[in-house]
Amino acid sequence: MAPEANHEASTYPGVSYVMPVLNEAGYIEAAVASIFAQEYPADSEIVLALGPSSDGTDAIVERLANADPRIRIVRNPGMDIPIGLNLAIAASRHPIIVRVDAHTELAPGYTLRGVQTLERTGAASLGGVMSAVGRPGFQSAVARAYNSRFGLGGGAYHGGAHEGPAESAYMGIMRADALAQVGGFDETLRRGEDWELNYRLRQAGHLVWLDPELQVRYWPRSTWSRLARQFHSTGIWRGELVRRLGGKNPLRFFAPPALVIVTLLAVVLLPFHLTGLLSGPIGMLLALLYLGPLAYLLLLLVAGIAIDGSLGDRARFVLVLATMHLSWGIGFLIGVVRGARDAVDTSRTES
Structure with a gap:
């Protein structure tokens, strides 16, 4: 994530990674480590929107921030993801925003490829492909369902798609000025915020792009009750978007x-x-x-x-x-x- 050479760094825009964090003690360190492993040849930072966790996540995040000045913390007392994302984006210093979730890990070279694709296409927002993984047992079955054509209903970011214009962007790599133009994430939503944001970007005339070469490892819910509650809530908010x-x-x-x-x-x-x-x-x-x-x-x-x-x-x-x-x-x-x-x-x- 650190610049490799000054002359090379000057040709790339700075990047701010933004991440909402709540009760992610088992995943947050791996997510941050995947960012530090990016070797992006320009300035970058990580802004964590930290909610009031109850599983020890706060202490882990504080330790990570104290160990590396590139990590900054903004408080998200209301816990809602869109509010946390907007707080992190507002605190960011760079023109490119890379969304990362604490349940995800970026593939090596993800940022460099994403910024190059952003510049090549002129897109305002782009995303890649979710690659779900799980520990043996129930979480592994959930990951398999995420990756299966039987699972999530054909969203392009679940694999099998070709590069090109897209309806939405998974874990978006976005231009900060375009986000500001459309008002950022809709804070009245608690789920479906990515799709809704990219809808407004498209309505404003911006290009949303899919690059399947971009890979994001995703750790899904690990118990039946958590999975059921997650999908029930997601369905409710999709119904709200239909309204x-x-x-x-x-x-x-x-x-x-x-x-x-x-x-x-x-x-x-x-x-x-x-x-x-x-x-x-x-x-x-x-x-x-x-x-x-x-x-x-x-x-x-x-x-x-x-x-x-x-x-x-x-x-x-x-x-x-x-x-x-x-x-x-x-x-x-x-x-x-x-x-x-x-x-x-x-x-x-x-x-």
């Missing part, structure tokens, strides 16, 4: 809530079919609803068979997929019907 922006949201976001609705209708109608209260043409027409959950069960079965591993590995993978889809879909419907209100991602704050 705000309507059909400007991609169609893929509507698949999980559609599955939830069809499944609920099938559960309600099943007793009527079994008892013969629903029959004739109407009954046959309504029976088509069962195709939805049956097709989904078949999809889960195929997904479980397609992966390598033991029977336990396959069962965990299928459980994770269903948890992601159904938790997200239920949350989405809640967010659309009543709005997000004060919904919080408790997977970050509770055990």
Whole structure:
């Protein structure tokens, strides 16, 4: 991360890494170490937006900051990610902002490649590909689901995409002046802030870019309850964005809530079919609803068979997929019907 030579450093803009941090004792040091390993040939700094953690994270961050003057701390007492990001960006000194999460690790050469792509394309915001990893057991199954085409619904940053203009940017590398022009992250959102920011950048005429050569290692939630709460909260806030922006949201976001609705209708109608209260043409027409959950069960079965591993590995993978889809879909419907209100991602704050 330190300059290699003065003449080379002068050709590259300075970079500020911004990171919201809350209850990340098991991950924060690796995230910071991946930044220090970047060998970016110009000035750089790390600005950590530190929330009131309860797991010893604060002491770790204080130790890291005391050991290296390139790390600075801004306090984020409200804990919300968009507020923390805006606080860190406001405290930053450089024209390029690189977002890093405490659950992520940047691949070697990430920053240099990202800045070069930013300059080559003229983009205001760009991102790369998430590469989820997990410790053996449940977290490994979650990582496998993140990386699977069955998992997160086809977002380009989950792999398989080609370089080019994009809808959003994962862990964005951004121009500070463009962020200032659109007002930074929307502090009324608690999830989906990246997508919404890049939407406003695109609306303002800026280019958002995907470079699949950029790799970010991501450590997902490691327990079932945390995963369910994370996806439920994310779904709620996506529902809130649909309330705000309507059909400007991609169609893929509507698949999980559609599955939830069809499944609920099938559960309600099943007793009527079994008892013969629903029959004739109407009954046959309504029976088509069962195709939805049956097709989904078949999809889960195929997904479980397609992966390598033991029977336990396959069962965990299928459980994770269903948890992601159904938790997200239920949350989405809640967010659309009543709005997000004060919904919080408790997977970050509770055990």
